[in-house]
Amino acid sequence: MVRTFISRVIEQYMVGQGPQAGIWIGGEFAGSVGCHPINWPNKCCSIGYWLDRQHQGKGVMTRCCTVMLDYLFRELQLHRVTIQCGTGNKASCAIPERLGFTREGITREGEWVNDRWVDLVNWGMLEDEWKSRPPKRRPA
Numbered sequence: 001m002v003r004t005f006i007s008r009v010i011e012q013y014m015v016g017q018g019p020q021a022g023i024w025i026g027g028e029f030a031g032s033v034g035c036h037p038i039n040w041p042n043k044c045c046s047i048g049y050w051l052d053r054q055h056q057g058k059g060v061m062t063r064c065c066t067v068m069l070d071y072l073f074r075e076l077q078l079h080r081v082t083i084q085c086g087t088g089n090k091a092s093c094a095i096p097e098r099l100g101f102t103r104e105g106i107t108r109e110g111e112w113v114n115d116r117w118v119d120l121v122n123w124g125m126l127e128d129e130w131k132s133r134p135p136k137r138r139p140a
Protein backbone atom coordinates (compact mmCIF):
# COMPACT_ATOMS: atom_id res chain seq x y z
CA MET A 1 0.00 0.00 0.00
CA VAL A 2 2.78 2.47 0.91
CA ARG A 3 4.78 1.48 -2.17
CA THR A 4 1.70 2.01 -4.35
CA PHE A 5 1.20 5.50 -2.86
CA ILE A 6 4.87 6.39 -3.40
CA SER A 7 4.78 5.15 -7.01
CA ARG A 8 1.59 7.13 -7.65
CA VAL A 9 2.91 10.41 -6.25
CA ILE A 10 6.25 10.08 -8.06
CA GLU A 11 4.33 9.60 -11.31
CA GLN A 12 2.09 12.57 -10.44
CA TYR A 13 5.16 14.78 -9.96
CA MET A 14 6.93 13.49 -13.09
CA VAL A 15 3.96 14.33 -15.31
CA GLY A 16 3.68 17.84 -13.87
CA GLN A 17 0.59 17.37 -11.74
CA GLY A 18 2.06 18.57 -8.46
CA PRO A 19 4.27 17.59 -5.54
CA GLN A 20 3.91 15.49 -2.44
CA ALA A 21 6.40 15.91 0.39
CA GLY A 22 7.33 13.84 3.39
CA ILE A 23 7.73 15.57 6.73
CA TRP A 24 10.78 14.43 8.66
CA ILE A 25 11.38 15.44 12.26
CA GLY A 26 14.57 14.44 14.03
CA GLY A 27 15.38 11.97 11.26
CA GLU A 28 12.01 10.21 11.58
CA PHE A 29 9.16 10.22 9.08
CA ALA A 30 6.35 12.18 10.77
CA GLY A 31 3.80 13.01 8.06
CA SER A 32 3.07 14.31 4.61
CA VAL A 33 1.76 17.36 2.78
CA GLY A 34 0.98 17.51 -0.90
CA CYS A 35 -1.38 18.43 -3.64
CA HIS A 36 -3.89 16.29 -5.40
CA PRO A 37 -3.41 16.30 -9.20
CA ILE A 38 -3.42 19.84 -10.54
CA ASN A 39 -6.24 20.88 -12.84
CA TRP A 40 -4.09 22.93 -15.24
CA PRO A 41 -6.88 24.35 -17.46
CA ASN A 42 -8.36 25.94 -14.31
CA LYS A 43 -5.01 26.45 -12.54
CA CYS A 44 -6.24 24.88 -9.31
CA CYS A 45 -5.74 21.95 -6.96
CA SER A 46 -6.53 20.80 -3.47
CA ILE A 47 -3.97 19.94 -0.84
CA GLY A 48 -4.00 17.30 1.85
CA TYR A 49 -1.89 16.63 4.90
CA TRP A 50 -1.44 14.41 7.91
CA LEU A 51 0.95 14.44 10.85
CA ASP A 52 1.83 11.89 13.51
CA ARG A 53 -0.04 12.67 16.73
CA GLN A 54 3.11 13.30 18.81
CA HIS A 55 4.06 16.25 16.57
CA GLN A 56 0.63 17.88 16.39
CA GLY A 57 -0.11 21.20 18.08
CA LYS A 58 3.39 22.61 17.53
CA GLY A 59 2.83 24.56 14.31
CA VAL A 60 4.63 21.99 12.15
CA MET A 61 1.81 21.48 9.66
CA THR A 62 1.02 25.19 9.38
CA ARG A 63 4.67 25.84 8.46
CA CYS A 64 4.70 22.94 5.99
CA CYS A 65 1.47 24.12 4.33
CA THR A 66 2.88 27.66 4.09
CA VAL A 67 5.87 26.37 2.12
CA MET A 68 3.63 24.23 -0.12
CA LEU A 69 1.27 27.15 -0.78
CA ASP A 70 4.17 29.47 -1.60
CA TYR A 71 5.35 26.92 -4.15
CA LEU A 72 1.90 26.38 -5.66
CA PHE A 73 1.02 30.07 -5.93
CA ARG A 74 4.41 31.69 -6.56
CA GLU A 75 6.30 29.03 -8.52
CA LEU A 76 3.53 27.13 -10.30
CA GLN A 77 1.32 30.24 -10.49
CA LEU A 78 -1.91 28.46 -9.63
CA HIS A 79 -5.04 30.56 -9.24
CA ARG A 80 -6.87 28.61 -6.54
CA VAL A 81 -6.07 26.04 -3.85
CA THR A 82 -8.62 24.27 -1.70
CA ILE A 83 -8.52 22.19 1.46
CA GLN A 84 -11.22 19.84 2.75
CA CYS A 85 -11.34 18.77 6.41
CA GLY A 86 -13.76 16.60 8.34
CA THR A 87 -16.20 18.83 10.23
CA GLY A 88 -15.27 17.11 13.49
CA ASN A 89 -11.51 17.42 12.94
CA LYS A 90 -10.87 20.70 14.78
CA ALA A 91 -7.07 20.46 14.52
CA SER A 92 -7.16 19.95 10.77
CA CYS A 93 -9.70 22.76 10.25
CA ALA A 94 -7.56 25.14 12.31
CA ILE A 95 -4.80 25.03 9.69
CA PRO A 96 -6.65 26.62 6.74
CA GLU A 97 -8.29 29.04 9.14
CA ARG A 98 -4.89 30.05 10.53
CA LEU A 99 -3.54 30.43 6.97
CA GLY A 100 -6.33 32.81 5.98
CA PHE A 101 -8.43 30.50 3.80
CA THR A 102 -12.10 31.32 3.34
CA ARG A 103 -14.61 28.79 4.64
CA GLU A 104 -16.78 28.14 1.59
CA GLY A 105 -19.27 25.56 2.79
CA ILE A 106 -19.92 21.94 3.70
CA THR A 107 -19.93 18.85 1.49
CA ARG A 108 -22.38 16.51 3.17
CA GLU A 109 -21.14 12.93 3.56
CA GLY A 110 -18.22 13.73 1.29
CA GLU A 111 -15.74 11.10 2.45
CA TRP A 112 -15.85 7.52 3.76
CA VAL A 113 -13.64 7.37 6.88
CA ASN A 114 -13.47 4.63 9.52
CA ASP A 115 -16.59 2.87 8.25
CA ARG A 116 -18.79 5.97 8.19
CA TRP A 117 -19.56 8.99 6.03
CA VAL A 118 -17.97 12.27 7.14
CA ASP A 119 -19.11 15.79 6.26
CA LEU A 120 -16.30 17.99 4.91
CA VAL A 121 -15.61 21.69 5.42
CA ASN A 122 -14.47 23.30 2.16
CA TRP A 123 -11.80 26.01 2.40
CA GLY A 124 -10.50 28.11 -0.50
CA MET A 125 -7.60 30.47 -1.18
CA LEU A 126 -7.08 32.57 -4.33
CA GLU A 127 -3.67 33.55 -5.65
CA ASP A 128 -4.16 37.29 -5.04
CA GLU A 129 -5.19 36.61 -1.44
CA TRP A 130 -2.07 34.51 -0.84
CA LYS A 131 0.34 36.81 -2.66
CA SER A 132 -0.95 39.91 -0.84
CA ARG A 133 -0.05 38.37 2.53
CA PRO A 134 3.07 39.85 4.10
CA PRO A 135 5.90 37.32 3.84
CA LYS A 136 6.59 35.41 7.04
CA ARG A 137 10.14 35.03 8.17
CA ARG A 138 11.18 31.41 8.26
CA PRO A 139 13.31 30.20 11.13
CA ALA A 140 16.94 29.59 10.20
